[in-house]
Amino acid sequence: MKTVYPLLLILVLAAGFSACTEDSNPQFDKKAFTKVFDNNKFDASNFPIDMRQTPDGGYLILGGRTLTDSDFVGIYLMKADENGNFVKEIEVESTAVHPIGHFSEYQTKYYFLCMDPLSQQAKIASVDANLEGVTMVDVQGGLTYPAAASFVDNNFVVVGYNNGDKLTTISIVSPDGGVLSQKGFSIGTGEDIEQPIINHYIRTGRQFPFEAGKAPNGLYYFNGFYNYTFSLVFTNMNADDPSGVVQGQQDDGGFSAVLPLSGNKFASARFNYGENFLLPNKDLSGSSITSSTDLGGYSLPELVANAKVRILRATINTKDILIYGSDTKSKQIGLLFYDGSTGEFIGSRYLGFSNPYEIASITQTLDGGLAVCGTTQLAGRFPRICIIKISKEELEGDASK
Amino acid sequence: MIQRIQLLIFCLVVVVAAHGQEKKKRIPNAYHKKKQEKKDDEKFLEKQWWLGFKAGANLSNIRVDKTYSVVSPTNYDASSIAKKGYNNFDLWGSQATIEISFYFKRFLLSFQPTYQHIQFQYSNKFEWNGSTEQATNHVELSYKQLQKVDYAIFPLIVKYDVSGHRLRPYVQAGIYSAMRLSANKEVSASGIDNAAGGNNQFHTETVSVGAGDLFAKYHWGVMGGVGVNYNLGNHVRLNLDVMYKYGMSNITSTEHRYSSDRLAGVGDAMDDMKLDNLFISLGCLFPLRFLQSTLQTLDK
Numbered sequence: 156m157k158t159v160y161p162l163l164l165i166l167v168l169a170a171g172f173s174a175c176t177e178d179s180n181p182q183f184d185k186k187a188f189t190k191v192f193d194n195n196k197f198d199a200s201n202f203p204i205d206m207r208q209t210p211d212g213g214y215l216i217l218g219g220r221t222l223t224d225s226d227f228v229g230i231y232l233m234k235a236d237e238n239g240n241f242v243k244e245i246e247v248e249s250t251a252v253h254p255i256g257h258f259s260e261y262q263t264k265y266y267f268l269c270m271d272p273l274s275q276q277a278k279i280a281s282v283d284a285n286l287e288g289v290t291m292v293d294v295q296g297g298l299t300y301p302a303a304a305s306f307v308d309n310n311f312v313v314v315g316y317n318n319g320d321k322l323t324t325i326s327i328v329s330p331d332g333g334v335l336s337q338k339g340f341s342i343g344t345g346e347d348i349e350q351p352i353i354n355h356y357i358r359t360g361r362q363f364p365f366e367a368g369k370a371p372n373g374l375y376y377f378n379g380f381y382n383y384t385f386s387l388v389f390t391n392m393n394a395d396d397p398s399g400v401v402q403g404q405q406d407d408g409g410f411s412a413v414l415p416l417s418g419n420k421f422a423s424a425r426f427n428y429g430e431n432f433l434l435p436n437k438d439l440s441g442s443s444i445t446s447s448t449d450l451g452g453y454s455l456p457e458l459v460a461n462a463k464v465r466i467l468r469a470t471i472n473t474k475d476i477l478i479y480g481s482d483t484k485s486k487q488i489g490l491l492f493y494d495g496s497t498g499e500f501i502g503s504r505y506l507g508f509s510n511p512y513e514i515a516s517i518t519q520t521l522d523g524g525l526a527v528c529g530t531t532q533l534a535g536r537f538p539r540i541c542i543i544k545i546s547k548e549e550l551e552g553d554a555s556k
Numbered sequence: 557m558i559q560r561i562q563l564l565i566f567c568l569v570v571v572v573a574a575h576g577q578e579k580k581k582r583i584p585n586a587y588h589k590k591k592q593e594k595k596d597d598e599k600f601l602e603k604q605w606w607l608g609f610k611a612g613a614n615l616s617n618i619r620v621d622k623t624y625s626v627v628s629p630t631n632y633d634a635s636s637i638a639k640k641g642y643n644n645f646d647l648w649g650s651q652a653t654i655e656i657s658f659y660f661k662r663f664l665l666s667f668q669p670t671y672q673h674i675q676f677q678y679s680n681k682f683e684w685n686g687s688t689e690q691a692t693n694h695v696e697l698s699y700k701q702l703q704k705v706d707y708a709i710f711p712l713i714v715k716y717d718v719s720g721h722r723l724r725p726y727v728q729a730g731i732y733s734a735m736r737l738s739a740n741k742e743v744s745a746s747g748i749d750n751a752a753g754g755n756n757q758f759h760t761e762t763v764s765v766g767a768g769d770l771f772a773k774y775h776w777g778v779m780g781g782v783g784v785n786y787n788l789g790n791h792v793r794l795n796l797d798v799m800y801k802y803g804m805s806n807i808t809s810t811e812h813r814y815s816s817d818r819l820a821g822v823g824d825a826m827d828d829m830k831l832d833n834l835f836i837s838l839g840c841l842f843p844l845r846f847l848q849s850t851l852q853t854l855d856k
Contacts, residue, residue, distance in 0.1 A: 180811075183810040186811075187811075187813075187814055189626050189814045189817075189820040190626060190628045191628065191823065192627075192629075192630050193628070193629050193630065193682070194631050195629070195684050195685060196684070196685065196687065197684045197685055197686040197687070197694070197751065198687065198690065199631075233630070235628070241628040241629065241630050507817055507820075507821060509818055509821025531821075534682065
């Protein structure tokens with residue numbers, strides 16, 4: 156009988172050992188991951204524009220693709236599941252081109268704007284969460300060359316370009332394509348001022364950080380060309396002249412991102428002759444003419460020249476946090492965390508190593524984590540869309556340093 | 557390699573030292589001597605504690621439960637980039653063990669804390685091809701990923717002495733818990749680039765990355781094996797031990813699978829896997845009861 160005791164002891168220990176091991180846990184698979192979506196075609200070239208998480212936990216990515224039959228980029232849409240695995244993709248025919256963000260959710264559908272390649276008339280495209288198909292609606296009216304859009308009060312606020320009259324336009328467009336209101340503001344005269352805009356649209360030149368939206372003070376705004384400079388322009392959509400302008404330095408200075416916080420407060424970032432400055436909590440006057448160079452800001456020498464900047468306002472562990480995402484000179488995606496109410500710096504995190512990474516979009520996920528969509532270069536040469544998911548616990552750690 | 561040689565030298569020194577303690581006695585009568593020895597053995601072995609030291613080499617075998625990858629293909633089958641060629645039973649590791657055993661009527665209950673160093677390797681391959689008009693645009697990229705992991709193993713084993721007097725074969729079975737101490741990964745890449753105008757074969761420098769977080773802190777398994785003890789004459793035993801460890805739990809940290817940006821950058825994520833090991837050890841066992849400082853047992 157005594158010889159049985161060791162065997163019993165072993166069984167008890169086995170139960171104990173198995174209790175403190177790590178078995179596969181599907182929850183961990185979706186909490187944090189890095190995924191790179193590869194196409195084995197040598198010349199495949201897709202790039203992300205914006206990303207949204209769908210109610211099933213998956214991810215919808217709006218992207219662009221190179222077309223052989225158009226000067227503009229085509230539309231690429233991709234769905235990944237909650238673990239970041241590829242589900243499906245749609246390469247939209249070249250009858251619609253130049254997709255722009257934001258990718259906006261409204262009544263179970265996801266909307267973005269694009270345009271006709273021949274007339275440059277804006278179109279509203281929508282897809283469902285499962286990416287079953289793309290629906291297109293023509294915008295009725297003279298909205299051409301859409302550059303950026305946001306979804307406010309159930310309508311789109313769109314900044315576009317009227318190349319006939321050399322105007323930057325701001326339009327309020329309903330989801331069914333009706334133009335509810337529109338104002339145009341002169342970019343100035345001469346080919347020199349138009350050339351960078353055209354190069355932006357056909358992606359042969361610098362990509363400008365166009366933005367459009369509505370501030371909490373009721374004014375609409377766009378970040379675009381006005382009066383020879385890349386400026387942040389406020390309008391009440393009634394007067395022919397802007398309510399206020401924060402001027403840039405021709406196309407060498409201006410805002411690289413703006414996010415309204417409250418009243419006249421904005422979280423923003425600006426560029427000036429290659430330098431980058433972050434302004435996590437700054438009053439921007441919507442009723443006067445000022446200059447962005449007077450705004451100061453935190454200088455970020457680690458960012459690439461005139462860096463692309465994304466700002467996300469998130470609630471992390473009940474705290475109001477501003478997350479700035481941008482591209483660093485070391486080819487990583489830098490995330491900088493600031494207190495949303497005070498603008499105080501909290502911490503930073505850098506994503507990616509070995510291969511270059513560039514940011515496209517950041518979004519807070521349903522589980523309280525953070526998903527960053529960007530581009531990486533597989534084998535150092537093939538640009539591919541990637542998603543980096545950070546768990547809620549990691550994010551809380553980053554936002555509480 | 558140097559560690560392994562040192563361990564073997566240590567074992568040999570212990571064996572030689574132990575053997576040197578054996579006293580040559582005059583044999584008045586062979587029959588009576590043998591009878592007396594057997595009687596002494598029975599008394600000696602009725603209940604006995606043993607302390608042992610052993611060291612040796614091991615080979616690893618990986619059993620994959622679920623494959624993971626950073627790269628998610630959009631237009632080809634994911635299996636084509638899955639990790640292939642887990643080089644099972646290919647790369648030698650090493651181990652050193654302290655054995656504490658209690659003998660009772662041919663059974664031994666043995667606790668054998670072990671320091672174990674294991675190695676295993678896998679590879680994966682990516683390929684990009686040009687369209688028909690650009691058929692020469694072809695790039696291949698292969699990664700070799702070598703894992704080096706150190707564990708503290710805590711086995712509890714039951715042994716049964718099958719028979720014998722001086723040469724005592726035994727069978728054994730038990731369980732173990734393993735605690736990861738450290739881990740490193742070495743990644744090397746090579747490839748062929750036909751797009752550059754010729755057959756450009758390239759190799760990258762090996763990158764070594766600390767990978768402790770990628771492995772589970774604890775795993776467990778069962779083990780079984782055979783061995784033989786050779787009584788050197790003074791009850792000090794030379795021990796040859798062969799053991800197969802069969803992993804029962806995942807050795808990958810599921811929580812930190814993607815936590816290494818360096819490895820994610822080369823498209824690597826650890827699979828869910830279980831680890832088996834074939835151990836071969838050589839060592840010495842010393843009786844703790846009836847033992848003089850000269851290693852001579854008191855009952856002799």
